[in-house]
Amino acid sequence: MKHTLVVLVEDKPGVLNRVASLFRRRSFNIDSLTVGRTDLPEISRMTIVLDADESNVERLTAYLYKLVNVIQVTDLTSTPAVFRDLAMIKVKATAENRTHIMQVVDVFRARIVDVTNSSFVIEITGDEDKIEGFIDVLRPWGIIEMVRTGIVAMARGTAAVPYLNGLVSSSNANSNGNGNGYHKEPEVEQVVSKYY
Amino acid sequence: MKLTGAQIVWETLVREGVKVVFGYPGGANLPIYDALLDYPIHHVLTRHEQGAAHMADAYARVSGEVGVAMATSGPGATNLVTGIATAMMDSSPTVFITGQVVSKLLGYDAFQETDVTGITLPITKHNYLVRDVKEVGHTLREAFYIAKTGRPGPVLVDIAKDAQQHALDWEYDGSPIKMKGYRPDLSPLPSDIQKAVDMIHSAKRPIILAGRGVLLSHAMPELLQFAERTQTPVALTLLGLGAMPHSHPLNLGMMGMHGEAWVNHAIQEADLLLAFGMRFDDRVTGNLASYAVNARKIHLEIDPAEVNKNVKVDVALIGDVRQSLRTILSAVQTCDHEEWIDHIMDIKGDSAVRDIQNLPDEGHLYAAHVINDLWRYSDGKALVVTDVGQHQMWAAQYFKHEYPNHFITSGGLGTMGFGLPAGIGAKFARPDAEVWVIAGDGGFQMTQAELSTAAQENIKVNVAIINNGYLGMVRQWQEFFYERRYSATPMRSPDFVKIAEAHGLTGLRVTKRSEIKDAVTKARQTEGTVVIDFRVEQEDSVYPMVPSGADLHQMIRRPVPSPIVETAEDEI
Numbered sequence: 068m069k070h071t072l073v074v075l076v077e078d079k080p081g082v083l084n085r086v087a088s089l090f091r092r093r094s095f096n097i098d099s100l101t102v103g104r105t106d107l108p109e110i111s112r113m114t115i116v117l118d119a120d121e122s123n124v125e126r127l128t129a130y131l132y133k134l135v136n137v138i139q140v141t142d143l144t145s146t147p148a149v150f151r152d153l154a155m156i157k158v159k160a161t162a163e164n165r166t167h168i169m170q171v172v173d174v175f176r177a178r179i180v181d182v183t184n185s186s187f188v189i190e191i192t193g194d195e196d197k198i199e200g201f202i203d204v205l206r207p208w209g210i211i212e213m214v215r216t217g218i219v220a221m222a223r224g225t226a227a228v229p230y231l232n233g234l235v236s237s238s239n240a241n242s243n244g245n246g247n248g249y250h251k252e253p254e255v256e257q258v259v260s261k262y263y
Numbered sequence: 264m265k266l267t268g269a270q271i272v273w274e275t276l277v278r279e280g281v282k283v284v285f286g287y288p289g290g291a292n293l294p295i296y297d298a299l300l301d302y303p304i305h306h307v308l309t310r311h312e313q314g315a316a317h318m319a320d321a322y323a324r325v326s327g328e329v330g331v332a333m334a335t336s337g338p339g340a341t342n343l344v345t346g347i348a349t350a351m352m353d354s355s356p357t358v359f360i361t362g363q364v365v366s367k368l369l370g371y372d373a374f375q376e377t378d379v380t381g382i383t384l385p386i387t388k389h390n391y392l393v394r395d396v397k398e399v400g401h402t403l404r405e406a407f408y409i410a411k412t413g414r415p416g417p418v419l420v421d422i423a424k425d426a427q428q429h430a431l432d433w434e435y436d437g438s439p440i441k442m443k444g445y446r447p448d449l450s451p452l453p454s455d456i457q458k459a460v461d462m463i464h465s466a467k468r469p470i471i472l473a474g475r476g477v478l479l480s481h482a483m484p485e486l487l488q489f490a491e492r493t494q495t496p497v498a499l500t501l502l503g504l505g506a507m508p509h510s511h512p513l514n515l516g517m518m519g520m521h522g523e524a525w526v527n528h529a530i531q532e533a534d535l536l537l538a539f540g541m542r543f544d545d546r547v548t549g550n551l552a553s554y555a556v557n558a559r560k561i562h563l564e565i566d567p568a569e570v571n572k573n574v575k576v577d578v579a580l581i582g583d584v585r586q587s588l589r590t591i592l593s594a595v596q597t598c599d600h601e602e603w604i605d606h607i608m609d610i611k612g613d614s615a616v617r618d619i620q621n622l623p624d625e626g627h628l629y630a631a632h633v634i635n636d637l638w639r640y641s642d643g644k645a646l647v648v649t650d651v652g653q654h655q656m657w658a659a660q661y662f663k664h665e666y667p668n669h670f671i672t673s674g675g676l677g678t679m680g681f682g683l684p685a686g687i688g689a690k691f692a693r694p695d696a697e698v699w700v701i702a703g704d705g706g707f708q709m710t711q712a713e714l715s716t717a718a719q720e721n722i723k724v725n726v727a728i729i730n731n732g733y734l735g736m737v738r739q740w741q742e743f744f745y746e747r748r749y750s751a752t753p754m755r756s757p758d759f760v761k762i763a764e765a766h767g768l769t770g771l772r773v774t775k776r777s778e779i780k781d782a783v784t785k786a787r788q789t790e791g792t793v794v795i796d797f798r799v800e801q802e803d804s805v806y807p808m809v810p811s812g813a814d815l816h817q818m819i820r821r822p823v824p825s826p827i828v829e830t831a832e833d834e835i
Contacts, residue, residue, distance in 0.1 A: 129568035135389040138444040
């Protein structure tokens, strides 16, 4: 099934490459991957959608945590969350269908952001189903080109993903999670035994 | 203090306790090599960067400290790659420092420029590209910290030449390292510990599978205590050999593809597997679908990504093996599994165990004899470093591994050419130890140029070449699975005695069993590195063998009657 992971990473050169390379090396297929800044400096947020079963997602999560620049991985699949994709679609417009297209744009609560004598550029946001539906409606008129951002996601309610909520060090220390904190040097001691 | 980036490299290494580095200079790391002369660190000039990487790797495995290797940009760095991948697969704490072209030329295909961080991304625990002198010091500190904490592994630091040359007011910052995304100090949940303890108490046929994690976390005393208190027999992985003394009655021996037959049978019959610091590699499990199907599984493992990867476990205790074992030991009670242990001993009795010493000497020289005699005449105390192939498995089977970190071998990656350079690295880590490199004629030739390094450094390693004129392990597979069509496995080698002598070293040749003792004794008494060319039986195979992908208990056994035996079970 489709899983949506929110991955917080350090905003450093090469981090996207590390994540993408991990997917390739471990043979996972990415449906979509988006990266952008967060409100915290030095932290970027990735939203990754992939098709995999539960145990593979667990495995992938553990691999992601092995990347030193990965701060936190949260699976939003079973959490109530808002999922949004943005598409810009350039569609052919003629004198005859122009009004009709504008009506459809209204129905889908999309926006026309550029107009010429023979085309529109339409911007639409929404979940994947809505955008797919919109594209299906536009297709007969002739799509000239299209671009989509890929899914971004955020849990509903007040809570943020744990790291941003300051919950990391206590709640995640015992799970597969990473976290931030100081690390103690490993203790060194002499053990006397029959054999050693 | 005004220091150049190159000086900062050495200042940091000195403070990290580095005493020896292995490497090869070149255009892009000239500033680092220039600064080296002013610092109290011994540099070993190898004959190939791969040799430097294996030396650093073995140095780390033997000493427990971080091993360091250096190379220049481009071909220097790419030559390290095999060694880095070897260290990665076997979790060896290593730091690799490569020179890189000046930062303003990065990306312009400059002379000897290669995307080293890109190439090594999947084979390092982490890597860095340093373009600015300001980054040099703390990046190296982080590199050492990452290399040695958690599940250890190789870290590569690629330093642009201008970052080595520029100077800066710099003081060493010894404050604790803080990294947002790296937390190696995980510990298991108390509720999971309790579940594990309950499973241990209720088990009737438990078996411990101990791997390299036990050695890495120094959990040998805890392993011993746990095994004795719960009367649980211990099977070892190839890289776990030495984690439990061979002489201990609860030590069953090695498991897996070339493990002892009774060990594999015991695993298949067990009702509880206690996996300590091992990762259920395919060479250990055989066919996963039929692997220990009746056993519940407890996994003590520091790397969460290894849990449930190959084998689904019932309880995962994520954390340092030693700490987890200590917690378990505080709750676990004395158990008795006499019936189960007797049963394993019964299987063992069936396994065609004979005393190789009792075999009549019919003039043939067998690798098993060579290795068993090596063990005997070195008082069992030798630090054994192997290459990869048949001799490696024989060294695992016929040398009795009594002490921890005394058996150094490339397990996960199976890197031919590892033996000789690793032996040199091991000797630098333990100058007091008697180091024996056991290599095949094929693998030895891959890195034999490092004999020159041993000669220049004037160090003593003893090299036993198990010379059968074939790439033996591949030949064995061709014999078993490809109808004896020996494609590209017969190998003609140079005169290894003369090769040794050409390096100013001692070379010996052994063709009969009766000559082994004298040769080994002479090698031990001779100053400097000695190479012994053991001309062994050409078409001997390693038994038992679980064919790749077969069930663990479906082993190919040595044909009977056979001139040699499966196991060296002699009482001495």
